[in-house]
Amino acid sequence: MTNIAVFVDVQNIYYTTxxxxxxxxxxxxxxxxxxEQGTITHAYAYAIDRGIDSQIKFQDALRxxxxxxxxxxxxxxxxxxAKGDWDVGIxxxxxxxxxxxxxxxxxxxxxxxxxxxxxxxxxxKVKTKVYGVEFLTANGLIQSCDEFVNIEKDMLI
Numbered sequence: 001m002t003n004i005a006v007f008v009d010v011q012n013i014y015y016t017t018x019x020x021x022x023x024x025x026x027x028x029x030x031x032x033x034x035x036e037q038g039t040i041t042h043a044y045a046y047a048i049d050r051g052i053d054s055q056i057k058f059q060d061a062l063r064x065x066x067x068x069x070x071x072x073x074x075x076x077x078x079x080x081x082a083k084g085d086w087d088v089g090i091x092x093x094x095x096x097x098x099x100x101x102x103x104x105x106x107x108x109x110x111x112x113x114x115x116x117x118x119x120x121x122x123x124x125k126v127k128t129k130v131y132g133v134e135f136l137t138a139n140g141l142i143q144s145c146d147e148f149v150n151i152e153k154d155m156l157i
Contacts, residue, residue: 002038005097006030007090008067009108010047016109016133016151023156025107030131030155031065034105042097043067046086050074091116098124106145107131111138118144131155 008027017025027045034040045062047055049071059069074084087110094104098120106113109132117128127146134142134150142148 005042048084109137114144
């Protein structure tokens, strides 16, 4: 049986599916599909904590599916811009999980993760799969993985 680790860049998936389709990603369907392919041994969803009721309910729904939800506080800068990404946290968790699994599944379109996937493929000999909205996913990320799954309407709510 294939051991699978799943890492979800929640903000990236939220905004790309919203911008492309005006709909939300179906995490329950993802879980069911991946469970048919192997055993999910690690599942992390990385989100920003704004303390908004709808986000809290969404985070609870992710937990009920089986994800370990990791939250980082929302930071509003004086100039009005905001900061809140999980790139370093995701990278650390992928590097820690990779030696113990057969496949790393990343949900993101962020090209910064290309070097991470190349590293885990070469160092740990794991298969890598990326889910993203192809039109909004960095080419480098698509090229760095063994398999790219374009998020299409049948994967949405």
